[in-house]
């Protein structure tokens with residue numbers, strides 16, 4: 001007991017008496033929060049320098065549970081990823097890890113280092129899957145290199161960063177997937193611009209080569225079936241006419257708690273955009289949004305339900321055009337651009353198709369688009 005206690009008075013400067021504070025009294029606690037520093041997570045735009053290489057701990061184990069959670073909820077219901085007998089028919093020893101889950105998991109565990117501070121996933125290109133098959137139980141090691149950093153003239157509170165990321169089998173060192181991703185990243189210091197709308201530091205988004213609506217082709221051709229030959233025949237039907245092979249898929253998926261929050265967290269994606277409504281209230285989206293890879297995979301799931309997918313080869317020019325928020329429904333529209341009898345794996349039962357997929361919402365607004373190359377099985381498989 002101190003002398004101060006003995007005469008009934010308290011010495012506010014004596015550290016031992018502060019333990020008697022009612023820390024959970026609402027007024028005391030509010031003042032305490034105002035005075036406390038926040039142990040921040042993530043990195044600002046200024047923290048990234050071109051050429052930096054970042055190892056993303058802790059990586060992730062690609063589990064059958066994660067695979068099934070992802071593929072079931074995004075409607076990627078190809079039985080080769082679920083049933084051992086169908087997997088064996090397709091040349092796999094067991095149901096493998098789905099490429100969408102592999103890609104989302106590779107990106108997910110980079111978020112803590114690259115984009116947890118905030119800002120949005122704008123696009124991705126050069127997506128490749130060098131490994132023919134990835135088995136459940138594979139430990140994923142992920143590494144990124146900063147490719148470019150530039151200011152955003154239209155949004156002075158943000159910069160735009162592009163990273164090249166690779167996911168490796170931690171056991172063998174083999175590359176499982178690789179891509180280049182671009183994000184808006186908050187700046188520590190706001191960029192002063194001349195307001196002219198000119199590029200801040202050069203660069204910019206890929207130009208849009210679509211024709212205006214008034215110039216849409218007269219005829220829209222839909223493939224008669226889901227096999228490679230059906231896509232080939234549809235393109236032949238459209239050839240030399242004012243026609244395009246383009247159609248929509250009936251299925252839609254309304255974004256709920258599982259797709260918006262559970263799926264990204266299951267890939268260790270710590271972006272507040274997907275699970276912290278409080279922090280997102282003042283963000284440009286005004287609330288939480290779906291992980292770009294969930295939106296994309298859901299749309300691709302709809303597209304794959306109308307084709308005999310054998311293997312994903314790669315993706316180019318993926319873009320996220322608008323936010324997808326809880327309650328929004330994700331649909332898909334597909335264009336067939338090109339077919340080829342060549343395949344990257346020796347598979348006489350498949351051909352290669354290049355698609356453009358556009359994910360859109362219940363208001364028919366595009367939310368994602370990308371060019372996809374995939375091997376599609378022939379009818380007589």
Ligand SMILES: CC(C)(COP(=O)(O)OP(=O)(O)OC[C@H]1O[C@@H](n2cnc3c(N)ncnc32)[C@H](O)[C@@H]1OP(=O)(O)O)[C@@H](O)C(=O)NCCC(=O)NCCSC(=O)C[C@](C)(O)C(=O)O
Nearest residue numbers: 115120121122123152153154205271291292320321322323
């Ligand atoms: C963000 C919004 C509001 C900006 O909309 P806006 O109208 O203000 O601007 P914009 O014109 O679309 O783009 C802003 C700037 O970005 C540039 N830009 C744009 N795209 C590209 C690209 N591909 N490559 C290079 N640069 C690009 C563009 O050139 C422009 O530069 P400027 O400011 O200097 O003029 C709007 O684009 C939007 O709503 N997009 C949807 C974003 C979204 O929902 N993404 C997926 C969810 S977020 C996510 O998954 C997160 C993740 C995975 O967890 C995680 O990274 O941590």
